[in-house]
Amino acid sequence: MAATTADPLFDAMVLEHPHPYYAQLRESDPVHLIQGTNAYLVSRFDLIQEVIANPTVYSSNSGEFLYLSDFDQPGLRSPGHSDDGDIEMPGVLATADPPDHGRQRRILSGILSVGAINERQAEFRELINAALDVHLASGRVEWMADIAEPLPMVIVARLLGLPDSDAPALKEQGYASVEQISGFVSEDRRVVLLQKMMELGPVIDRYAAARSTENPDQSTVIGVCANAVGNGELSDMEAFGILGILLAAGGESTTSLLGTGVRVLAERSDLQERLRREPGLLPTFVEEVCRQDPPFRGHYRRVVVDATLGGVEIPAGARLVLLWPAANRDHALCAQPEDIDLGRTNPRHHVGFGWGIHLCIGAPLARLEAKLVLEGLLARTSGFSIEGAPENLRHHRSLMVRRLVSLPLKIDR
DSSP: OOOOSSOGGGSHHHHHSOHHHHHHHHHHOSEEEOTTSSEEEEOOHHHHHHHHTOTTTEESOOOOEEEEOTTSOEEEEOTTOOTTOOOOOOOOGGGOOTTHHHHHHHHHHHHHSHHHHHTTHHHHHHHHHHHHHHHHTTSEEEHIIIIITHHHHHHHHHHHTOOGGGHHHHHHHHHHHHHTTSSOOOHHHHHHHHHHHTOOHHHHHHHHHHHTSSSOOTTSHHHHHHHHHHTTSSOHHHHHHHHHHHHHHHHHHHHHHHHHHHHHHHHOHHHHHHHHHOGGGHHHHHHHHHHHSOSBOEEEEEEOSOEEETTEEEOTTOEEEEEHHHHHTOTTTSSSTTSOOTTOSOTTOSSBTBOGGGSOTTHHHHHHHHHHHHHHHHHTOSEEEESSOGGGOOBOSOSSBOOBSOOEEEEEO
């Protein structure tokens, strides 16, 4: 796409290399109005903290997303818009406000807690190592297609209580959900994506079966949601929304993180060597990758009442876009934010997984998956590098996610 008359945020070069633009915003326009819309980009760490801390003024239940029209004009529209009308869904988790957010989070906190996820570490390691053994054997691997994309969705399927064989279909459904809020989807494509998003056959069937039993299986997310609906703690629509978010974000977070992390290592043999010598630093490396280039580029807030943020007056009804990657490279957040620093004393001090009450409920899962995959990759190789010119690598065209299209690697065993 050539440069447009729209905000630089939509430009192809900025999409691929966004950090210079983010730095410009932080320094000179940290609450930036996108002309032609009532949406503001918030790029400074302290201002993002201020927004997150005040949900009564800045609601997470935003309901609209930035997009670029076929005429290169920016606007906002509902993600469920189609010729058949809008889909009304309640706010769930990332798009819910207190007290609903806390209620929903408590229901899932047991099965997605750090402890519960760590209890399945041996199971996940076995699955990951088996996949690595198969795909690294030839000395070459298409990292995104062979590892980073399929593996996380197998783990999501298992958490849901579905067989591994359902993972490819779940991945397509989840990617459709993410693409339709990317900001670059034509009306015709939106109809196709909306249809894909509704194709929840295995999930709906298992959910219906769980709802029909008196004591649903509490070891699966579907069972937990069905039990909560039966107890009156959730509505069916909230349960569907939670399952949909898990499909979209549960795979996306880890997939994007694995792509970015392995790309960094493929370009930095010194980091590879150090992490092979000191695997205990892998959790810090995962945090540094997530801070520098988080899986999601931002989240939305709806301004409930007239407000002032960073000296800018914002009217009620406006939308804010909290730019996580911009805040994560704010010098007020940490020293040398452009560097991967394995010696940081507080490596989790970033907004790569959100912040505050909206810290991603799936963060423990993404952290563990990334650690196990990188651990297995480093243990099975003496080195790996990008096959071809690194500058030719591209990310999906999206305002929302930071997922590589491909990552071909040459492996030294």
